[in-house]
Amino acid sequence: MVPTTRAEIITIGDEILFGQITDTNTQWIGTQLTDIGIRPVRKTSVGDNRQDILDAFAEASTRVNVIIVTGGLGPTRDDITKHTFCEYFGTELEINQEALALVTEFFAKRGRAMSELNIQQAALPKNCTYIPNLWGTAPGMWFEKDEVIYVSLPGVPYEMKSLMEFEILPRLKARFATQIIQHKSIRTIGIGESFLAEKIAPWEDALPDHIKLAYLPHFGQVRLRLTGTGTDQELLERQLNEQVSQLLPLIEEHVFGYNTDELETVIGTLLINSNATVGTAESCTGGFVANQITSVPGSSAYFEGSVVSYSNSVKMNVLGVSRETLEEFGAVSEQTAREMAEGARRVLNTTFAVSTTGIAGPDGGTAEKPVGTVWIACATPDETYTQLLTLRNNRKINIELTSSYALNLLRKTILKANMALKS
Known part of the structure; x- marks a missing residue:
């Protein structure tokens, strides 16, 4: 050894x-x-x-x-x-x-x-x-x-x-005659670190001594990093891949990539492979979702644009959110998020559109809708999916978490649309 x-x-x-x-x-x-x-x-x-x-x-x-x-x-x-x-x-x-x-x-x-x-x-x-x-x-x-x-x-x-x-x-x-140290990461989203640890505990307990697991959480994501140590690189690579194969059935719905994959890069690949386009309608995130998407080189092939509809007047006059919706349900509501996404898809002429509307904080919350209440939506030509987020009392964290969850909703929507086309 x-x-x-x-x-x-x-x-x-x-x-x-x-x-x-x-x-x-x-x-x-x-x-x-x-x-x-x-x-x-x-x-x-x-x-x-x-x-x-x-x-x-x-x-x-x-x-x-x-x-x-x-x-x-x-x-x-x-x-x-x-x-x-x-x-x-x-x-x-x-x-x-x-x-x-x-x-x-x-x-x-x-x-x-x-x-x-x-x-x-x-x-x-x-x-x-x-x-x-x-x-x-x-x-x-x-x-x-x-x-x-x-x-x-x-x-x-x-x-x-x-x-x-x-x-x-x-x-x-x-x-030095050194051992080989090799890492393999599984990127997950939409499940907390403690819930993830509980879900995979039997698999983790069965890991061999020369393979260690680390949990690396970051803004709604958890990176599971496997680190293997040995003297035979080919054997070590095979052993790490075997462990990943055993892990995936337990958490596959939460896995979006591996190693250096980023959520926005994975989405870009999905859009290119689907010959699809996307746009965003953002209120509480102020353009941060669009920033994440366009941080990927070549994103002009699939990203058409964004409407930062911070005010209700822009929501109505640009995106077509109805006055009745805003008056009855408020700007932070499932109905408004839905109409924002559908309006963005129409205005920007895209395959998909993502919307965000919420109370980022630190103030502005109410008893019914406290700070951290956020609705996101993703519109397709056939359907619109929505999701309620209950986040924290920190503006910066809420913006980044909302963007991460909005991108993940987009990712899942693209996958669902692709599955529907194949069936």
Whole structure:
């Protein structure tokens, strides 16, 4: 059995902890490590504080084989990573001539003069292995201590990615005999995480030890991620597929895709294959459903347009919702959602049309229709389907959840229409 190579990713910088920038590096590094069979087991973020960084290094070294560090390699005083590495490894900085030549060339090509701070970019701990950075001025560094590898990389994403891809990953692959780590995801919608877990519990309990399951919920969806570990890629792929085959009969009505499939992409494929078109009529979502649909490249082949009918006058004058409907049932009602969808299909001349109308919040609710009350509808040439949603007291979440459920109603309606054509 090949031992598992474990990694920890440490990001350094107050700007990450203060929320001034989003840490995208960790996600990308984790994916790359997994692809070569190294398992990320923890990520740690620390500020520009010497003792915190030293503690993070020491703690990580007790649990992993590889420590990837990003950030803190700039030329200014707040960039202390190199000095902290020197303290941790009991060494000192010296000008690395290879690094200095590369930094000098970097500035010469751009016709810029070097300052003393730029020269100090070439000052590296004496005991590190220099990793040339062809994409910037901060070199990478490779250290080894007590059978643990420490890699220090710039925090600038494109520099970090280039160093990882061309320098670090090949070295790690050559260094470790790793297991294969493979993921397979099943994308579900319309069923909560706890209900899903209860439904598939017997299947989950029977999973072999080398295959693990994770639940990843997001705005009305739950991604079930199977992670298999082994030494034979073909066998592992077959075993994961077998597990998916056993799972599908239990939850097939809620599955809309696999792996990187997104709901809007799946819908686009269905529409293209059906030679069909779609439009939207949106009130509470303010165009967010249309935004999701048109985020897919090539969506102009099937998306005709949208009517954001926020006011009752637009609902009546553009979509043809009757005044009587609005007066008797209100703007947030099954009847209004139905007439909005049917009006959008007529006005936009599409095969399908989706509508949303509701109370997104944070105010505007009543005892009969509290915040989070939403009706959605999907119209076809022959029938209109409606659905009541009872959501939360959060405007942003309600808009995103409504859009997700509206897209799913569209997906199910297209599938139903296709089934009717085949029968």
